[in-house]
Amino acid sequence: xxxxxxxxxxxxxxxxxxxxxxxxxxxxxxxxxxxxxxxxxxxxxxxxxxxxxxxxxxxxxxxxxxxxxxxxxxxxxxxxxxxxxxxxxxxxxxxxxxxxxxxxxxxxxxxxxxxxxxxxxxxxxxxxxxxxxxxxxxxxxxxxxxxxxxxxxxxxxxxxxxxxxxxxxxxxxxxxxxxxxxxxxxxxxxxxxxxxxxxxxxxxxxxxxxxxxxxxxxxxxxxxxxxxxxxxxxxxxxxxxxxxxxxxxxxxxxxxxxxxxxxxxxxxxxxxxxxxxxxxxxxxxxxxxxxxxxxxxxxxxxxxxxxxxxxxxxxxxxxxxxxxxxxxxxxxxxxxxxxxxxxxxxxxxxxxxxxxxxxxxxxxxxxxxxxxxxxxxxxxxxxxxxxxxxxxxxxxxxxxxxxxxxxxxxxxxxxxxxxxxxxxxxxxxxxxxxxxxxxxxxxxxxxxxxxxxxxxx
Amino acid sequence: xxxxxxxxxxxxxxxxxxxxxxxxxxxxxxxxxxxxxxxxxxxxxxxxxxxxxxxxxxxxxxxxxxxxxxxxxxxxxxxxxxxxxxxxxxxxxxxxxxxxxxxxxxxxxxxxxxxxxxxxxxxx
Numbered sequence: 001x002x003x004x005x006x007x008x009x010x011x012x013x014x015x016x017x018x019x020x021x022x023x024x025x026x027x028x029x030x031x032x033x034x035x036x037x038x039x040x041x042x043x044x045x046x047x048x049x050x051x052x053x054x055x056x057x058x059x060x061x062x063x064x065x066x067x068x069x070x071x072x073x074x075x076x077x078x079x080x081x082x083x084x085x086x087x088x089x090x091x092x093x094x095x096x097x098x099x100x101x102x103x104x105x106x107x108x109x110x111x112x113x114x115x116x117x118x119x120x121x122x123x124x125x126x127x128x129x130x131x132x133x134x135x136x137x138x139x140x141x142x143x144x145x146x147x148x149x150x151x152x153x154x155x156x157x158x159x160x161x162x163x164x165x166x167x168x169x170x171x172x173x174x175x176x177x178x179x180x181x182x183x184x185x186x187x188x189x190x191x192x193x194x195x196x197x198x199x200x201x202x203x204x205x206x207x208x209x210x211x212x213x214x215x216x217x218x219x220x221x222x223x224x225x226x227x228x229x230x231x232x233x234x235x236x237x238x239x240x241x242x243x244x245x246x247x248x249x250x251x252x253x254x255x256x257x258x259x260x261x262x263x264x265x266x267x268x269x270x271x272x273x274x275x276x277x278x279x280x281x282x283x284x285x286x287x288x289x290x291x292x293x294x295x296x297x298x299x300x301x302x303x304x305x306x307x308x309x310x311x312x313x314x315x316x317x318x319x320x321x322x323x324x325x326x327x328x329x330x331x332x333x334x335x336x337x338x339x340x341x342x343x344x345x346x347x348x349x350x351x352x353x354x355x356x357x358x359x360x361x362x363x364x365x366x367x368x369x370x371x372x373x374x375x376x377x378x379x380x381x382x383x384x385x386x387x388x389x390x391x392x393x394x395x396x397x398x399x400x401x402x403x404x405x406x407x408x409x410x411x412x413x414x415x416x417x418x419x420x421x422x423x424x425x426x427x428x429x430x431x432x433x434x435x436x437x438x439x440x441x442x443x444x445x446x447x448x449x450x451x452x453x454x455x456x457x
Numbered sequence: 458x459x460x461x462x463x464x465x466x467x468x469x470x471x472x473x474x475x476x477x478x479x480x481x482x483x484x485x486x487x488x489x490x491x492x493x494x495x496x497x498x499x500x501x502x503x504x505x506x507x508x509x510x511x512x513x514x515x516x517x518x519x520x521x522x523x524x525x526x527x528x529x530x531x532x533x534x535x536x537x538x539x540x541x542x543x544x545x546x547x548x549x550x551x552x553x554x555x556x557x558x559x560x561x562x563x564x565x566x567x568x569x570x571x572x573x574x575x576x577x578x579x580x581x
Contacts, residue, residue: 031507031511033531033533034484034507034533035504035507037483037484037485037530037531037532037533038484038485038488038503038504038507040530041485041486042485042503045489063502063503064502064503064504065502065503065504065505066502067504069502069505070502070504070505070507070508073505073508074507074508074511076508077508077511077512077515078511352515353511353514353521355523421522424520426515426517
C-alpha cells in the first residue's frame with residue numbers, strides 16, 4: 001500500500017482525479033471505480049520500487065492514458081449510455097440522414113393526417129358519438145398507428161422488403177378488425193378493440209428498429225422509446241385538456257357554446273395527432289425525458305410495491321379471497337401490466353455493468369409480490385371458469401395472466417440469481433426483450449381467433 | 458519495439474482470453490502479465506484495456522464480479538466463460554494461420570528486414 005506519510009495527499013489526488021473523470025458522460029462511476037482500483041495497484045507497485053506516493057500517482061495517471069481517447073472508447077462500447085446520440089444522429093459515414101427540417105415537415109404532415117383520418121368515417125355518415133361508434137371502437141388504432149409506422153419506416157429508411165411486410169401486417173389488421181360480424185357492444189368486439197393496438201404496436205416497433213428486430217439492443221431501444229413516448233403523450237394530453245377548457249370557457253363568455261367542437265374535433269383529432277407528435281418529440285428532444293423516466297420509475301417502484309404488499313397483507317388478514325367480477329379481473333390485469341411496465345422500464349434504464357444494489361432488491365420484491373397477486377388472480381379466474389364455464393373475457397384474462405406469470409416467475413429467478421452474484425443483469429435484459437413478441441402474438445391471437453371461437457358475442 | 462495501433466487492438470482479445478483461461482484475474486494484473494510475458498515489449502495504454510474487457514463481457518466471452526481483496530480494496534475480477542473458450546480456440550486458429558502464412562513468405566525472401574517490401578510469393 002501507499003506509504004502512510006503522504007497517504008493523505010495521495011487520497012486527495014485520487015479524489016480530484018475521480019471528479020475530473022466523472023465529467024465524461026460515457027465513463028460511469030462504476031468504471032471509475034475499476035479505473036481507480038487499477039490506479040491504486042499501479043501506484044502501490046511503483047511505491048514498492050522506491051517512488052514517492054505523489055510521483056507514483058503521476059506515473060500511474062500517465063499510463064492510464066489520454067482521458068478523452070479513453071472516454072471515446074467507452075462511448076463506443078457502452079452505446080446505451082449515450083443512446084440518444086446514436087439513435088438520433090444517423091451514422092454520418094454510412095447513411096445520410098434526413099435533415100431536421102425534413103423531419104419536422106413529415107411529422108407535421110403525418111400528425112395532420114392522423115388528425116384528419118379519425119374524421120374519415122364521418123364522410124360516410126358514421127358519427128363518433130352516434131351510429132359509427134362500433135366502427136370507431138374497432139378501428140381506433142388503425143387511424144394513427146399506420147401513420148406512426150410510416151414515419152419510422154421513412155425515418156429509418158426501412159428496406160423495401162420490410163415495408164411490404166409492414167403493409168401486409170397493417171392490411172391484415174384492418175381486415176380482421178372489420179370482417180367479423182360482431183354482436184354490437186359484445187365482449188369479443190371489446191377484446192378486439194383492446195388487443196389490436198397491442199398487436200399493432202409490434203408493427204410500429206418493427207419500423208422503429210428499422211427492421212433489425214432480432215437484436216436485443218434494438219428491442220430495448222424500442223422499450224425505452226415506448227416508455228418515453230407514453231410520458232410525452234400524457235404531458236401533451238394534460239396541456240390539451242387545459243387548452244380545451246379555456247376555449248370552451250372563453251367562447252361561453254361571448255355567449256357561444258362550443259362544447260360540440262371540443263367533443264367532435266379538438267378532442268379526437270388532438271388525441272390522434274398528439275401520438276405522432278409525441279413520437280417525434282421522443283426522437284427530437286430525447287435528453288429531456290431521458291433523465292425523467294428513470295426518476296419516475298424509481299419513484300413509483302417502491303410505491304407500487306407498498307401498494308401490492310398492503311393489498312396482500314389485508315387479504316391475508318381478512319382471510320377472504322377476491323370477489324371476482326369482470327371489472328376486478330380487468331383491474332388486476334391492468335395492475336400487472338403497470339408492474340411489468342415499471343419492470344421493463346427499470347431494466348431498460350439500468351446500467352448493465354453495475355453490481356446489485358438496494359433498488360434491485362426492491363425490484364425483486366415488486367416482482368415477487370406481483371407474482372403472488374397474479375397467482376391469486378389466476379386461482380380466482382380458474383374458479384370462475386369452472387363454475388360458470390368459458391367466456392371470451394375470462395379466457396383472455398386467463399391467457400394474459402399466464403403470460404405475465406411466466407414472465408414474472410422467470411424474471412424473479414433471474415433477479416435472484418443476479419442479486420446473489422451468480423448471474424448477470426444482461427440475462428434479465430435478454431429475457432425481457434426475447435419475451436416482447438409473446439405479448440404481440442397473444443394480442444394477435446385474441447383478435448384473430450377469439451371472435452369466431454366465441455361466436456362474435 | 459512499438460507495435461502498430463491496429464495490431465495492438467487486434468491482439469488484445471486473444472491475449473486477454475488466453476490469460477483468463479489460465480485463471481480469473483483483474484485489469485491491472487492482466488496488463489502486468491502481458492508486459493512480463495512479452496519481456497516488457499508489449500505495452501498497452503493501461504486505460505484502453507477496460508473498454509476491451511467490457512466489450513468481451515457484453516459479448517458473453519467473459520463474466521465479471523466485484524470482490525474485496527485481502528488488503529480490503531474492491532477489485533473487478535473477470536472469468537472466462539465456456540463461450541469465451543470457444544472464441545479463444547477459434548482466434549487461436551486464425552492467428553496460427555496468419556503466423557504460418559507470414560513465416561512461409563518470409564522464409565523465402567532473403568532478408569525481409571533490409572530488402573524493404575518483399576516481392577510477391579517467390580520460388581515458383
